[in-house]
Amino acid sequence: MSSTFDTIANIIAETCDIPxxxxxxxxxxxxxxxxxxxxxxxxxxxxxxxxxxxxxxEQWTQEVNDGKATTxxxxxxxxxxxxxxxxxxxxxx
Amino acid sequence: xxxxxxxxxxxxIELNLAxxxxxxxxxxxxxxxxxxxHFPGNPLxxxxxxxxxxxxxxxxxxxxxxxxxxxxxxxxxxxxxxxTFVRPGERLTIEAKLAHDGSGYAITEAKIFRDGxxxxxxxxxxxxxxxxxxxxxxKMREHAVRVGLSLxxxxxx
Numbered sequence: 001m002s003s004t005f006d007t008i009a010n011i012i013a014e015t016c017d018i019p020x021x022x023x024x025x026x027x028x029x030x031x032x033x034x035x036x037x038x039x040x041x042x043x044x045x046x047x048x049x050x051x052x053x054x055x056x057x058e059q060w061t062q063e064v065n066d067g068k069a070t071t072x073x074x075x076x077x078x079x080x081x082x083x084x085x086x087x088x089x090x091x092x093x
Numbered sequence: 094x095x096x097x098x099x100x101x102x103x104x105x106i107e108l109n110l111a112x113x114x115x116x117x118x119x120x121x122x123x124x125x126x127x128x129x130x131h132f133p134g135n136p137l138x139x140x141x142x143x144x145x146x147x148x149x150x151x152x153x154x155x156x157x158x159x160x161x162x163x164x165x166x167x168x169x170x171x172x173x174x175x176x177t178f179v180r181p182g183e184r185l186t187i188e189a190k191l192a193h194d195g196s197g198y199a200i201t202e203a204k205i206f207r208d209g210x211x212x213x214x215x216x217x218x219x220x221x222x223x224x225x226x227x228x229x230x231x232k233m234r235e236h237a238v239r240v241g242l243s244l245x246x247x248x249x250x
Contacts, residue, residue, distance in 0.1 A: 038168060041198045041218055048195055058197040 004051075004081040011046040012077075015039065025078035030071060053087040094119045094146075096127055101146040102187070105241045108157055113191035115154040117240070119146060123182045138179035143213045144170060147203035150187040151217050153242065155199055158191070159221065161234050161244055168198065169218035177212050185212075197221055 005025055012029070013020040016039050029035045035043065044055045063069035073079055094101050107116040121138050128136035148167040155165035179185070186206045193200040198220055205213040224230035234244060 041168065041195070041220075044195055044198070045193055045200060045218075048193065054194070054196055056196050061197070 004084050005077060007050055008043075008047060008077060008081060008084070011043055011050065015042045015046060023077065025081070027077050028072065029075040029077065029080070031075075047084065051084055051088050053084065053091060055084075055087070094121055096122060096125045096142070099145070100149075100236070101142065102149050102153065102240055105153060106186070108154070108242065110158060113154070113158065113194075115150060115157070115189050117150045117153065117187045118185065119187070120184045121179065121181050125181070128181055136181050138181070138183075140173075140175040140213075143175060143179060143205055144173055144215060146185070146187055147189065147205060147213070147215055148217055148219070151189040151201040151203050151219055153237070153240065154189050154191060154201065155219055155221055156233065156237065157242055161237060162223070162230075163221050164224045164229065164233065165199070165219040165221050167217060168220045171216040171218075173213075173215035175213050179207070179212060183207060192216070
């Protein structure tokens with residue numbers, strides 16, 4: 001079974017036509033991979049479907065806008081993977 | 094259908110919040126300056142306006158699902174098909190179904206029927222946001238009533 005990171009890296013590669021080998025756990029989806037907000041909706045949809053969750057994008061955006069979080073916490077892929085794992089765990093709890 | 098106001102839906106026939114579906118209808122006007130250009134001597138309903146008709150139907154579904162407190166804006170289109178010519182005066186039925194309810198966005202599957210036959214379909218991504226100002230919220234609520242939606246609180250909570 002592939003890891004959470006591998007799953008989202010594959011989704012990003014397919015959705016945004018980004019070479020898979022250029023996507024690493026330390027990649028920032030926006031700053032490094034150049035994914036804009038509209039493309040990220042496609043990624044969010046694919047992630048929601050793949051993991052059976054609902055990425056709380058509005059909450060994350062609000063936290064970033066309010067200065068309570070940095071984009072790194074949600075959009076660096078190893079961190080995004082951790083957030084997804086938390087959401088999957090919470091769903092099963 | 095009021096092309097000059099870009100209000101493409103005449104009436105909501107059915108709204109099912111439990112199934113997350115909506116059905117609307119509209120009649121294409123017999124005359125419009127649109128048809129003078131598209132095309133001279135061969136008036137056709139533009140495909141982009143059929144697409145907008147599906148987007149507005151999806152929008153009413155999402156606005157109703159959000160208790161008329163949030164607005165929906167077309168963000169992306171996939172797999173849009175226009176299967177036949179559509180002409181002035183024709184009556185259309187439009188269906189939309191929520192395929193995915195995301196955070197701040199939604200995916201809908203929309204279809205247009207004429208005389209029971211599917212003539213157009215598309216998958217739409219809609220941004221779902223708070224109304225940007227009180228005027229738009231008020232006007233959209235008024236228009237919702239005009240197209241036959243009820244603003245009463247949802248029975249299913």
